[in-house]
Amino acid sequence: MYKVILIDDEQLARQLIKTLLLPYKQIEVVAECADGFEGFKAIQEHNPDLIFLDIQMPRVNGFEMLELLDKPPAVIFTTAFDEYALKAFEAHAIDYLLKPIIKERFEKAIQKWLQQADKKEVPEVSALLEQNIYEGYQHRIVVKDNGLIRIIPALEIYYIEASDDYIKIVTKDGTYLKKSTLSHIEATLDPQQFVRVHRSYLVPVTQLMRIEPYEKESHIALLHCGAKVMVSKSGMAKLKTLLGW
Amino acid sequence: MVLFLVLAVLGIHTYVLHNVLHFDWNIAFEDGTTSSLILCSSVWGIILLIRAYPTTAAVFIYALAMALVVSLATTMAEWETLKSIGGNNEDYKAWLQHSLPIRFLVIWIFDSWMATNAALRKNLHSLDTRFQQQADASALLKEAELFKLRQQLQPHFLYNSLNSISALIMIAPDKAQEMIGKLSDFLRSSVKRESEDFIPVADELLYIQSYLAIESVRFGDRLQVVLEKEYTDDATIPPFLLQPILENAIKFGLYGKTGTVSIVIHIVLDGPMLTITVTNPYDENMQPPKGTGFGLEGIQRRLYLLYARTDLLETAKDGQNFTTTLIIPQRHV
Numbered sequence: 001m002y003k004v005i006l007i008d009d010e011q012l013a014r015q016l017i018k019t020l021l022l023p024y025k026q027i028e029v030v031a032e033c034a035d036g037f038e039g040f041k042a043i044q045e046h047n048p049d050l051i052f053l054d055i056q057m058p059r060v061n062g063f064e065m066l067e068l069l070d071k072p073p074a075v076i077f078t079t080a081f082d083e084y085a086l087k088a089f090e091a092h093a094i095d096y097l098l099k100p101i102i103k104e105r106f107e108k109a110i111q112k113w114l115q116q117a118d119k120k121e122v123p124e125v126s127a128l129l130e131q132n133i134y135e136g137y138q139h140r141i142v143v144k145d146n147g148l149i150r151i152i153p154a155l156e157i158y159y160i161e162a163s164d165d166y167i168k169i170v171t172k173d174g175t176y177l178k179k180s181t182l183s184h185i186e187a188t189l190d191p192q193q194f195v196r197v198h199r200s201y202l203v204p205v206t207q208l209m210r211i212e213p214y215e216k217e218s219h220i221a222l223l224h225c226g227a228k229v230m231v232s233k234s235g236m237a238k239l240k241t242l243l244g245w
Numbered sequence: 246m247v248l249f250l251v252l253a254v255l256g257i258h259t260y261v262l263h264n265v266l267h268f269d270w271n272i273a274f275e276d277g278t279t280s281s282l283i284l285c286s287s288v289w290g291i292i293l294l295i296r297a298y299p300t301t302a303a304v305f306i307y308a309l310a311m312a313l314v315v316s317l318a319t320t321m322a323e324w325e326t327l328k329s330i331g332g333n334n335e336d337y338k339a340w341l342q343h344s345l346p347i348r349f350l351v352i353w354i355f356d357s358w359m360a361t362n363a364a365l366r367k368n369l370h371s372l373d374t375r376f377q378q379q380a381d382a383s384a385l386l387k388e389a390e391l392f393k394l395r396q397q398l399q400p401h402f403l404y405n406s407l408n409s410i411s412a413l414i415m416i417a418p419d420k421a422q423e424m425i426g427k428l429s430d431f432l433r434s435s436v437k438r439e440s441e442d443f444i445p446v447a448d449e450l451l452y453i454q455s456y457l458a459i460e461s462v463r464f465g466d467r468l469q470v471v472l473e474k475e476y477t478d479d480a481t482i483p484p485f486l487l488q489p490i491l492e493n494a495i496k497f498g499l500y501g502k503t504g505t506v507s508i509v510i511h512i513v514l515d516g517p518m519l520t521i522t523v524t525n526p527y528d529e530n531m532q533p534p535k536g537t538g539f540g541l542e543g544i545q546r547r548l549y550l551l552y553a554r555t556d557l558l559e560t561a562k563d564g565q566n567f568t569t570t571l572i573i574p575q576r577h578v
Contacts (some may be wrong), residue, residue: 059528121525
């Protein structure tokens, strides 16, 4: 028996998939969710084999929800129109259904997934998430905080530090860890706003207070929050071009 | 060609003077050269005069009048010059006086010819420019039309509605038919009003209602719209402006919050201005959903094209609410 969760903010859209799944006796819909928050909770609770995931949803969108999961399940995305994301799906052999969802196409996707699941060859969704799947820049970062979801607006970030497999996001409310790389986060945030001043530091330009020389060829930046971060030679060059020094 | 003509005139002139009228070569050649040079400058002068004329209005009348004036003046100048060349030759002087009408005729023909030619060129040039301007204007118009089309097509809205219909077909076929009816109403009124610049506010509201009817099928009880209106029946609005604003409000509201979302539309006619405010709940942490609505930018642009003003659309955030204010100047009030 395979466990499936449907995540879509439109009740009718979920109902459609549920109805199309009826003939598949080996598949059971264990939960239905209307947004990323609920989806996140339900996935942790049920540990499903497959989720149907809409991208645009209230509060936490489909991608953000996946990013928070340590071991995301197999996904079939359902979306009305998102050219940018479709390209990313195709690049990673992740299946998707375009709305309006047509029975034939739906059955193909299910058959394909069933075959893959039998052979344990389902494509990993995590590879997709490492790439920039968003069109345009993000204005927030979604993190997990004691099992809860917290949304950090980009404007509230003091700085972001690389720390092994994680990034440390420092804000006025505290420090949050997220499993990601600094390069990935750097790519999703507006480069006019955030500068990679060092291999290990991503800093909002508005946080910069003073920059002082430090050892040869490197500098140290004093931030408004009181923290000090290293600025490498190339980081200094980036700051100079961005701020027009 | 003009040069060739002038040379031919010079040749014939000199030949006739010498061989037919039996003046000596000297006088014949001097008379020929002088009158040809004077003719050339006269023609050159008239072309400059026509080119300097600022418009194309009545340019032909101007050209002919100028040709007459200039050729008269040229004939006078020619007479004065040739009188001094002839010296004491009384025969020549007498003949010169007799030949004046012929000389005037020749100069006048040349001047009129060149003047009308210059005028014609001027006219053609202005026609060219006008044609170019017209082409530019129609290109702009087409662009605006395309923009409008794109504005109303809204693939997201259409695809999602079709998806809802697809679901209804399986779970509640009678409701599916109802939904198809609503979607058709909406599409029909989109197409119908394509060509109109201004429509009564009441019509726009009917259109909005057909749109909202679909959205409430999709979002069920979650969507609540309150309409408050204080305006007279003759108030008008450009079509398709209000719907994208409302679509934005719905997305912002529905994507930012779970549970019931209430959107308030307030329409008031205040003197010559129709003011429409749309208020929706708003979550600061929420970024606008991408790909939906064409944003307020498109509306701003259309308002600018219509009224050449940039202050007719404003947005404000206050705590939990996002307010969009749209001002439509009324033409006839």
